[in-house]
Amino acid sequence: MIVIRLEDLLYSAPLLVLTSSGLLALIAEAAGRDKPVISYYTSLIGVITSLILTFLNLGAGVPVFNNMILQGGYAAYCNLIFLSSALLSIVLSRSYLERMQYHRGEFYVLIVFATAGMMLMAAALDLTIVFLGIELMSICLYVLAGFMRKKELANEAALKYFLLGAFATGFLLYGIALIYGTSGTTNLVVISRSFAQLSGNSLFLIGCGMLIVAFSFKIAAVPFHMWAPDVYEGAPTTVTAFMSTGAKAAAFATFVAVFVRVFDIPGTALSSVLALIAAASMIVGNVTAIAQNNVKRMLAYSSIAHTGYMLSGIAAGNAEGEQGILFYLVAYTFMNIGAFGIVSWVEQQEDRKLKFDDYAGFSARQPAVAVLMSVFMFSLAGIPPFAGFFGKYYVFLAAVKADMTWLAIIGVMTSLVSVYYYLRLVVLMYFCEGESDVAAKVPLAAISAVTLAAVLVILLGIYPSLLVDMTKGFFKI
Amino acid sequence: MTLQSFLFYLLAVISVGSALLMVTRRNPVIAALYLILNFFALGGLYLTLHAQFIAFIQILVYAGAIMVLFLFVIMLLNLGDVKQLTERVSYKKIIAAGLSFALLMEMLYIFVYAPSDLPTSRFEQAATIGTVEYIGKQLYTTFLFPFEVASVLLLAAIVGAVILAKRRLN
Numbered sequence: 001m002i003v004i005r006l007e008d009l010l011y012s013a014p015l016l017v018l019t020s021s022g023l024l025a026l027i028a029e030a031a032g033r034d035k036p037v038i039s040y041y042t043s044l045i046g047v048i049t050s051l052i053l054t055f056l057n058l059g060a061g062v063p064v065f066n067n068m069i070l071q072g073g074y075a076a077y078c079n080l081i082f083l084s085s086a087l088l089s090i091v092l093s094r095s096y097l098e099r100m101q102y103h104r105g106e107f108y109v110l111i112v113f114a115t116a117g118m119m120l121m122a123a124a125l126d127l128t129i130v131f132l133g134i135e136l137m138s139i140c141l142y143v144l145a146g147f148m149r150k151k152e153l154a155n156e157a158a159l160k161y162f163l164l165g166a167f168a169t170g171f172l173l174y175g176i177a178l179i180y181g182t183s184g185t186t187n188l189v190v191i192s193r194s195f196a197q198l199s200g201n202s203l204f205l206i207g208c209g210m211l212i213v214a215f216s217f218k219i220a221a222v223p224f225h226m227w228a229p230d231v232y233e234g235a236p237t238t239v240t241a242f243m244s245t246g247a248k249a250a251a252f253a254t255f256v257a258v259f260v261r262v263f264d265i266p267g268t269a270l271s272s273v274l275a276l277i278a279a280a281s282m283i284v285g286n287v288t289a290i291a292q293n294n295v296k297r298m299l300a301y302s303s304i305a306h307t308g309y310m311l312s313g314i315a316a317g318n319a320e321g322e323q324g325i326l327f328y329l330v331a332y333t334f335m336n337i338g339a340f341g342i343v344s345w346v347e348q349q350e351d352r353k354l355k356f357d358d359y360a361g362f363s364a365r366q367p368a369v370a371v372l373m374s375v376f377m378f379s380l381a382g383i384p385p386f387a388g389f390f391g392k393y394y395v396f397l398a399a400v401k402a403d404m405t406w407l408a409i410i411g412v413m414t415s416l417v418s419v420y421y422y423l424r425l426v427v428l429m430y431f432c433e434g435e436s437d438v439a440a441k442v443p444l445a446a447i448s449a450v451t452l453a454a455v456l457v458i459l460l461g462i463y464p465s466l467l468v469d470m471t472k473g474f475f476k477i
Numbered sequence: 478m479t480l481q482s483f484l485f486y487l488l489a490v491i492s493v494g495s496a497l498l499m500v501t502r503r504n505p506v507i508a509a510l511y512l513i514l515n516f517f518a519l520g521g522l523y524l525t526l527h528a529q530f531i532a533f534i535q536i537l538v539y540a541g542a543i544m545v546l547f548l549f550v551i552m553l554l555n556l557g558d559v560k561q562l563t564e565r566v567s568y569k570k571i572i573a574a575g576l577s578f579a580l581l582m583e584m585l586y587i588f589v590y591a592p593s594d595l596p597t598s599r600f601e602q603a604a605t606i607g608t609v610e611y612i613g614k615q616l617y618t619t620f621l622f623p624f625e626v627a628s629v630l631l632l633a634a635i636v637g638a639v640i641l642a643k644r645r646l647n
Contacts, residue, residue: 003621019629026636065622106640113633120626128623136630144638320598 008064011071014053014079016118021046022112029105039093039105043112047090051083058470067187069123074261078122078253081333085246086115091449093238096344099440100236102148106276111242114140118250122257127176127186130254134172137250141243145235153351157234164227168217171279175210178203192262199268208263208270212277215258218251221311222280225304232300237347238383240296241340244303245333252310252329260314260322261474274315279410281308286414289421294354295343298421299336302380305418306332309411313395316402319472324427326396326471328386331379331387331460338453339376341446344436353439359425360434369438370429375454379461381422382415389458394468398462484525492518505551509544515539528607 011018032038054076061073061143069075090111097103117136124130141163146158176186182204183191191198198204213224220228232240259270285305292298310332313325346353346362363370379386392415399408428434460467492515499511516539523532605611616624 003618023632026632066619068620068622104640106636109636110633110640113629113636116629126623128620129626132623132626132630135624136633139630139634146641150640236567476577 004065007062011057011062011064012069014050014057014076014083015069015071015116017048017053018050018083018112018119019116019194020244021049022109022116025105025112026109029109033307036103036105036107039108040090041254043108044087044090047087047115051080051087054079054083061474063125063189067189068126068129069120070125071123073313074125074257075119077471077474078249078329081249081253081329082115082118082122082246085242085249085333085337086111087339088449088453089238089246091445092241092337092341093236094330095345095440095443095446096236096238100148100349102236104147105326107147109146110140110144113118114242115246118246118253120251122253123345124254124257125188127179127188129168130258130347131176133250134214134254135169137247138169138218141239141247143240143455145231145243151234151351153234154236155234157231159230160227164217167269168214168224171210171217171361171419172205172214175207175214176447178207178210178473182207187263188258192264195263197378199263205269208259209273211258212270212273215251215255216277218302219248219255219307219311221277221307222284222304223277225281225284225307228304229297229300232303233294233296237296237340237344241337244299244340245337248303248307249329249333252314252325255314256322256325271297271315271317274311274405275404275407278308278311278315279407281305281311282410282414283308286417289418292421293356295356295359295425296340296354298356299339299343302418303336305379305414306336308414309395312404312407312411315407316395316398318398318402320394320401321398322469323468324391324398325468326474327394327460328391328465330467331391331457334453334456334460335376335379335386338372338450338457339380341450341453342376343372345369345442345446346436348439353436356425356428357434358436359428360432360436362429362434362436365437370444372450373429374426375457377422377426379457381419383419385458385461387457387464388462389461394464481525485522488518488521488525491523506548509547509551512547513540513544516544518567526607527604530607530609530612533609 021042023314025039025046028038028042029036057072057076058389059072059077061070063069064071090108093111094103095450096108114137117133117138117140120129120133121137124133142158142162145161146154148154179191180186182201183194183198185191206230217224217227235243259274263270281304285301285303285308289298289305292301310325310328313321313328315321343354346358352358359373362373375386379388382388382392384390392411396408396411399405399411495511495514495518499508499515502508502511516535520532520535520540523529523535
């Protein structure tokens with residue numbers, strides 16, 4: 001029996017290159033003391049190489065390693081999201097960590113390993129890989145959340161995230177055990193073939209329910225969202241950027257991979273459960289965000305609301321919803337990472353300059369940065385012609401087509417609410433007097449990263465078909 | 478009585494007895510030691526069911542690693558006033574007692590009135606798939622990729638633990 005074929009290695013080159021670069025960075029860190037820059041460049045080169053290899057791999061998806069993972073196609077598309085998120089986070093982190101005096105090489109190693117975990121989550125064709133990918137990503141994120149060890153809020157964030165995350169893992173494993181027990185296999189392709197018979201089995205449905213709980217925790221959907229605001233606030237800002245984009249996209253990618261591509265949810269009871277979670281996330285996220293005074297907390301609640309929008313695409317379960325959510329993930333990744341990037345420039349040591357008022361009169365001193373921030377805020381609010389608008393348009397259209405008009409109405413109403421808190425920041429920047437400025441000179445690499453994100457947000461808002469056409473063939477296994 | 482049923486009854490008595498002793502002890506260290514005995518007896522029961530691998534894992538992971546953790550925590554917490562722990566009656570206890578009673582009744586009902594509803598034993602199948610050899614073979618052929626991923630996962634966990642626990646960063 002041939003265990004590994006050469007094609008397996010070639011198709012999964014993006015994953016292997018990325019993991020190797022993480023290992024190399026770790027060795028470099030151990031050998032060259034106090035030179036985190038080596039680790040920075042090693043991981044940067046790894047991520048960029050992996051990105052290029054992924055572009056070459058965008059064709060049809062191929063199952064590799066004994067049908068354990070899918071490479072190319074859907075997996076490659078998702079990898080582009082994770083790798084861009086990792087790339088931007090790494091670039092933004094260097095100056096931020098240097099300023100906060102926590103610049104350590106292990107930081108980049110953990111980001112790279114977490115990204116490898118995300119790539120596994122999106123590629124998984126087997127429940128064991130789903131589990132291992134989620135754990136690889138989460139364990140790195142627990143540590144990254146508490147990376148600023150001397151900060152009390154960071155410790156609280158790491159501990160809270162770890163304990164609740166371990167609980168979610170328990171749900172995931174029980175769910176997998178029940179699904180394995182009823183279907184006799186952990187392979188998603190095999191399960192998908194016998195889904196029609198299995199969906200009548202109550203133990204199997206309980207297993208699916210437990211998977212929904214575990215995934216909802218990872219995407220921070222109401223009522224499993226309690227950790228998100230505290231963790232997003234306590235973690236280093238660039239890690240929050242990485243968590244709220246890459247990690248969320250990865251959790252959504254597995255959600256779609258398991259519940260849309262394998263388990264045919266439309267029409268089953270699971271579909272209405274997802275619709276309810278989506279509605280609750282949109283309402284709770286948007287309404288609570290209004291009351292926030294800390295920009296990081298506001299963005300945390302806004303990310304809960306965006307989870308709700310994206311979940312309505314999954315709940316609808318039709319082609320528009322599936323393509324819509326994949327488009328939304330890209331749009332959301334760039335606008336959110338850009339916003340967090342700018343927050344990380346303004347922030348000062350000991351959590352200062354994180355309040356809304358610290359942005360008053362920002363445009364007078366930093367006109368260019370204020371324009372970038374406004375682009376991200378308008379896009380997050382879903383105002384055309386930015387990418388955020390089309391993301392919402394597709395998922396709400398999907399909900400209407402799936403006879404869930406009530407869900408679309410809740411979505412539009414809560415989006416209106418969200419305009420208030422996004423634009424509040426813009427109004428403060430342009431129409432109020434204040435002394436606000438960036439904390440230190442921002443390096444060119446970080447500026448170009450955020451500018452790139454803004455350009456993509458505008459470009460995808462004008463030509464959404466660039467991506468949407470790409471995603472058409474992704475939903476057949 | 479065959480050797481097999483003799484072993485079953487012996488291990489069953491040990492595991493039930495040690496479980497009872499564990500919950501009735503006042504000293505947490507002694508309770509933890511009875512829990513170890515219980516784990517060993519359970520491991521023996523798995524062996525009689527031809528689940529070699531699970532038996533060894535039960536002893537290695539539970540009786541070994543997790544119990545060491547338990548004992549360390551108990552010793553670090555330094556529970557001087559044991560009475561305080563044991564003599565607090567709260568609504569939690571009442572709910573726990575109610576739930577345990579309900580579970581006991583369910584089990585009795587199933588065993589006495591509807592034993593035919595119990596799943597049938599797949600003893601022969603267990604004998605082939607429960608061996609260490611079979612699991613090892615699977616792990617290095619079909620599940621080779623997850624096995625390798627697990628190594629990255631463990632490495633990430635070790636790196637993370639060192640970062641968070643190291644005394645001085647620079």
